[in-house]
Amino acid sequence: MKLTFSPASPFARKVRIAAIELGLIDQIELTTITVAPGQANAEYEKINPLKKLPVLILDSGDVILDSYVIAEYLDELAGGGRLIPASGPLKWKVKTEHSLLQGMLDSMLLCRYENAMRPESLRWKVWSDDHWNRVWSGMARFDSDAAMLSRPLDIAQIALTCVLGYADFRFADRPWRKAFPNLDAFHQKMLERSSVKISLPPPA
């Protein structure tokens, strides 16, 4: 299998961590792809019209997206119920948390595009403030959820790790550690995993 990948993509990082934790990383070739808003990539658009990372390309040629569906696919390949609970109330809790974290990552990328890629004269602070508020409110919610932060490893915890790593990478001036000490402790603990450490984004 091939995974389209960039070391800067928090979505690709999530899948990479999941694949390592599931013992599947040796079956996956990471293929580095460059995508950016406003820049065409005709070859990759044939694979994914959304021009987003990551997608998983199976040996059959079938393509799987998005990052959550890839994680589900890998989880099933590893026996099922490993990173996504197979049943019960925790199943819907983890999925819901993951959707919230996915939306937080989307908002972070929108902030990044607004403040780093859009021409300076066209930036709209109302927009980026709104999206950053969503990220911050989401962080506040997880900071106060001791049960979530201390469960056995699951896909929501991996996504939260990628949110925090991306905050460090692209928003180093936002003091999330000071505001959310429980998230700080969680992140420290997650960094003890080699899957998390090896996949840290490069220096910004």
Added chain:
Amino acid sequence: MKLTFSPASPFARKVRIAAIELGLIDQIELTTITVAPGQANAEYEKINPLKKLPVLILDSGDVILDSYVIAEYLDELAGGGRLIPASGPLKWKVKTEHSLLQGMLDSMLLCRYENAMRPESLRWKVWSDDHWNRVWSGMARFDSDAAMLSRPLDIAQIALTCVLGYADFRFADRPWRKAFPNLDAFHQKMLERSSVKISLPPPA
């Protein structure tokens, strides 16, 4: 159960159609909520920090998001494997198609925000063109997928219906019917379902 809802939201429409098709709509109260970028909604942000529609609020008070996870939840409630194949290659195909369609809807909303809500002097055509291209490329892909367009009803077909309905609602000047005659025929056929007809967006 309560579903936060707006008649203009294609994501809420998708869940509504799914609930009708699964025979569950009578158990769901639609609660109309107004959300927009740059406009606070403190009460709703407590329910969903992303300030997005829809979420499903269970009688227990538990909240389920996003629209795809809600569709999964309702599908399971209705016995499972009804709108999302429970196993086999079609499972990953439908999930992947749904993710692509979800991304197309995200891009359509980004175009809408750019061209209708952002102050005119701050608009960046490169951005909205890029996102519209993703929508158009996605439509082209589905237009050429006769098997997808003629399968028994599933969540990807419902999402495609919502993409096309949202194109009519917010992008009436884009000639998708002329460019994609197979999508036109598919949309006509879907409109024979009362779930699809009753949930059409209001006049723009």
